[in-house]
Amino acid sequence: xxxxxxxxxxxxxxxxxxxxxxxxxAAQKATPTAEEKKMITEYTALREMFRPQADEIKKEIxxxxxxxxxxxxxxxxxxxxxxxxxxxxxxxxxxxxxxILGMGLAKAGIFSAEKSxxxxxxxxxxxxxxxxxxxxxxxxxxxASGFAIPEYFxxxxxxxxxGRLLVALxxxxxxxxxxxxxxxxxxxxxxxxxxxxLSNYLLTSILMTLFFNGYGLGYxxxxxxxxxxxxxxxxxxxxxxxxxxxxxxxxxxPAEWLWRSLTYWQRQPMALATD
Numbered sequence: 001x002x003x004x005x006x007x008x009x010x011x012x013x014x015x016x017x018x019x020x021x022x023x024x025x026a027a028q029k030a031t032p033t034a035e036e037k038k039m040i041t042e043y044t045a046l047r048e049m050f051r052p053q054a055d056e057i058k059k060e061i062x063x064x065x066x067x068x069x070x071x072x073x074x075x076x077x078x079x080x081x082x083x084x085x086x087x088x089x090x091x092x093x094x095x096x097x098x099x100i101l102g103m104g105l106a107k108a109g110i111f112s113a114e115k116s117x118x119x120x121x122x123x124x125x126x127x128x129x130x131x132x133x134x135x136x137x138x139x140x141x142x143x144a145s146g147f148a149i150p151e152y153f154x155x156x157x158x159x160x161x162x163g164r165l166l167v168a169l170x171x172x173x174x175x176x177x178x179x180x181x182x183x184x185x186x187x188x189x190x191x192x193x194x195x196x197x198l199s200n201y202l203l204t205s206i207l208m209t210l211f212f213n214g215y216g217l218g219y220x221x222x223x224x225x226x227x228x229x230x231x232x233x234x235x236x237x238x239x240x241x242x243x244x245x246x247x248x249x250x251x252x253x254p255a256e257w258l259w260r261s262l263t264y265w266q267r268q269p270m271a272l273a274t275d
Contacts, residue, residue, distance in 0.1 A: 001097035002161045008093070009157025017150035019043050050149050064213050064220035071213055094161055101165070110172065113179040120180075123173030131166025134159055192243035199253030200239045207235065248272075 023043035026036035048056065063074050105111060138159040145151035178186050193200055210216030211231070223231070246253065250270055252260060261268045 001093050001100070002165065005093040005097065005161050006158040008090070009153045009160070012157060013150045013152075013154030016043075016046065016153060019046075020150060047149060050152065051147075061221040065218045066214045068213075068215045071215070090157075097161065098165070105172075111176070113176045115176070117177060117180065120173040120176045124170045124177075127166045127168070127170025127173065131163050131170065135163040135167065138163065189240040189244055192247050193239050195247060196243045196253030196256060198259065199255040200243065202255055203242075204235055204239070207238070 019039065020043060022036075023040045026032045027040055029036070032040065052060070060074070063070055109115065138155040141155040142148075142151050145155075175187070175190065208231075212218070212220040214220075243253075249272060251257070251272060252268070252270065257268055257270050
């Protein structure tokens with residue numbers, strides 16, 4: 001599946017590159033045909049999605065810095081595009097492959113710290129040694145192209161899955177070594193975040209929406225890319241601190257409790273039993 005998804009990225013790169021050449025040639029004609037006009041329109045829309053005009057960027061920034069009702073049409077349109085159109089075109093194989101790999105790795109005992117230190121060390125070396133250079137190379141190729149649309153798919157679209165998987169396996173190796181070494185000061189908070197994965201996902205979405213949009217702090221468009229690492233660190237700190245505190249009193253996160261209650265169609269016990 002990862003191989004198919006990578007081939008899909010390469011194919012999209014060649015296809016869009018050919019579309020770009022034909023659209024530019026058609027645009028130079030005095031009287032392009034109806035089919036050529038349609039192709040020009042389609043390529044222009046695709047190009048503007050990757051490289052929006054200055055007025056469109058300004059409009060989007062102003063919208064995000066506005067109120068909730070002002071954001072609703074924009075966010076609804078973006079969600080519909082990603083969740084339906086782009087999901088089946090570009091994300092379905094990616095997500096399905098990662099889910100199957102996760103189940104396979106769990107069944108093989110990789111996530112249970114059952115393997116040797118040497119095995120997890122090999123994951124770290126191979127994952128970072130192969131994955132990080134691959135990701136760097138792909139990003140540099142896209143940058144060298146001037147962030148062109150075909151090159152995005154040719155390089156990033158084709159290497160994103162294997163590169164991400166390799167680096168993720170390296171992180172698995174690091175965390176499993178921490179588990180085997182008994183570093184509970186590190187693994188216990190991470191385990192608590194995992195047990196409340198859905199609640200933390202929703203909390204992160206809510207807090208980041210309030211942080212960036214105008215009905216909150218309105219930081220959309222104010223931060224440079226490197227400054228976003230501080231935002232990530234701050235959000236992870238919230239998750240790592242709040243999750244153990246919550247689970248010291250309750251069995252599940254709030255979203256997990258609701259989901260479990262709906263699954264069994266019966267209200268589940270929430271508070272931990274106290275003697």
